[in-house]
Amino acid sequence: MVQAPASFSALLSAATAASRRLEEEGVLSLALPMGPLDPLVALPHLGGSGDFRFLWDGAPGLSIAAAGQCNGLELSGPRRFELAQRFSSLSLNRLAREPGPCPALARPRVLLAFAFFESPLHTGTGAAGVQAVLPSWQLSRQGRHCWLRLQRALGGGVTARSMAEELWDTRQRLEALGGSGHHGVGQTPPVGIAHGSHWQAGYRSALDRALELVEGGDLQKLVLAVRQQLVLDGPLDPLSLLSHLRRSQPGSCRFLWQRSEREALVGASPERLLTLRQGQLRSDALAGTAPLGEPADDLLHSRKDRHEHELVVETITAVLQKAGLDPRRPRRPRLARHGSLVHLHTPITAALRGQAPLTLAEALHPTPAVAGLPRREAMAWLRSLEPFERGHYAAPIGWIDTEGDTDLRVAIRSGTLRGQQLELTAGAGLVRGSHPERELQEVALKLGVLQQQLNLPLAAAFS
Numbered sequence: 403m404v405q406a407p408a409s410f411s412a413l414l415s416a417a418t419a420a421s422r423r424l425e426e427e428g429v430l431s432l433a434l435p436m437g438p439l440d441p442l443v444a445l446p447h448l449g450g451s452g453d454f455r456f457l458w459d460g461a462p463g464l465s466i467a468a469a470g471q472c473n474g475l476e477l478s479g480p481r482r483f484e485l486a487q488r489f490s491s492l493s494l495n496r497l498a499r500e501p502g503p504c505p506a507l508a509r510p511r512v513l514l515a516f517a518f519f520e521s522p523l524h525t526g527t528g529a530a531g532v533q534a535v536l537p538s539w540q541l542s543r544q545g546r547h548c549w550l551r552l553q554r555a556l557g558g559g560v561t562a563r564s565m566a567e568e569l570w571d572t573r574q575r576l577e578a579l580g581g582s583g584h585h586g587v588g589q590t591p592p593v594g595i596a597h598g599s600h601w602q603a604g605y606r607s608a609l610d611r612a613l614e615l616v617e618g619g620d621l622q623k624l625v626l627a628v629r630q631q632l633v634l635d636g637p638l639d640p641l642s643l644l645s646h647l648r649r650s651q652p653g654s655c656r657f658l659w660q661r662s663e664r665e666a667l668v669g670a671s672p673e674r675l676l677t678l679r680q681g682q683l684r685s686d687a688l689a690g691t692a693p694l695g696e697p698a699d700d701l702l703h704s705r706k707d708r709h710e711h712e713l714v715v716e717t718i719t720a721v722l723q724k725a726g727l728d729p730r731r732p733r734r735p736r737l738a739r740h741g742s743l744v745h746l747h748t749p750i751t752a753a754l755r756g757q758a759p760l761t762l763a764e765a766l767h768p769t770p771a772v773a774g775l776p777r778r779e780a781m782a783w784l785r786s787l788e789p790f791e792r793g794h795y796a797a798p799i800g801w802i803d804t805e806g807d808t809d810l811r812v813a814i815r816s817g818t819l820r821g822q823q824l825e826l827t828a829g830a831g832l833v834r835g836s837h838p839e840r841e842l843q844e845v846a847l848k849l850g851v852l853q854q855q856l857n858l859p860l861a862a863a864f865s
Contacts, residue, residue: 441467470538478531627829669816
């Protein structure tokens with residue numbers, strides 16, 4: 403059993419004892435159990451306006467709301483995974499925490515959002531190669547269990563007592579919110595699409611060139627993406643979008659990464675880059691897409707889709723073997739439903755042998771499901787053929803905790819919201835035998851599904 407402070411005086415005593423163990427530049431981390439509260443409901447009440455906000459909505463599994471930045475890292479370049487691993491380890495190891503065991507859901511976490519490419523194409527544009535945040539507030543829930551954590555560097559008026567008081571008072575305020583009968587995110591009026599970019603013509607020319615590369619043997623596979631810019635006729639609340647995604651994408655992991663009030667990344671990823679739990683790794687091969695219904699059954703019998711899928715499975719397996727693991731996989735893929743789309747899915751598992759989580763993430767990213775093969779050549783062609791920065795699209799997003807447990811999803815089925823502008827990105831995997839019209843239809847399907855998942859009217863004229 404975890405012995406949580408039963409009174410404020412017990413919390414203060416634990417906070418004072420922990421603060422005495424702090425080294426220079428260390429951070430005090432305090433946690434309390436609390437009554438069950440939906441992290442999506444709690445998030446607007448954590449931190450201040452303009453603060454960093456993060457949501458990891460795996461309900462009915464682990465869900466996390468986080469706000470504020472206690473410590474952070476932002477950089478680009480070829481060593482981004484290595485430096486993010488070092489930052490995560492140092493930040494989590496320097497925490498002074500309450501004594502005694504801590505349940506897995508309550509562990510402190512560093513939150514991570516990578517970009518698809520290691521650096522933006524042009525300096526000062528696009529997303530940094532990696533952003534990592536040790537949050538000030540972290541509320542985590544799994545089942546009926548819920549914990550609230552506060553982390554701050556001491557000094558400048560911040561003391562063990564002031565932190566204990568702030569954590570205790572905030573827990574009471576949040577528990578009152580949970581008992582008020584308000585269990586949903588505020589509903590915003592319906593928002594329409596005032597204007598949308600026409601993407602087909604530009605994509606068709608890039609698609610023709612990509613198919614030449616695949617058919618000519620220069621590439622085995624290329625995942626060519628398109629970006630659609632939508633101008634909305636009113637403001638959209640990212641949390642309202644997440645609430646819609648929870649209903650429309652119950653099998654996916656919903657996420658929010660919001661560095662400022664001006665920009666928010668929102669999505670619902672069906673694809674796991676890697677999950678590490680108690681020394682066990684899992685990665686998902688997810689390739690091959692069809693709309694729900696009769697066409698979905700054809701996926702299992704489609705030579706093109708099975709070939710595309712097997713390329714992803716073989717590559718992930720080979721990467722893990724090269725990293726010193728012994729991966730296992732089922733002999734055949736299964737169908738996985740995510741909203742109104744169905745995918746071929748093969749889970750791949752392995753026991754860890756001391757490898758650092760982000761070292762494995764670097765080896766796996768990007769999989770052929772979102773880039774192509776051979777990887778280096780495919781990445782170069784994507785830079786050439788896609789007339790936009792991918793940013794966070796199809797890149798790892800997630801967290802790592804004090805025990806090394808890690809969850810990184812691939813940021814597909816996502817959009818970036820900037821005021822009344824919404825940026826959607828979707829792609830299709832091209833292999834030998836791909837047909838241009840079918841690939842155009844797949845991209846249009848994914849864009850349309852994403853609009854519907856976000857509770858937007860389908861912009862048929864723009865898709």
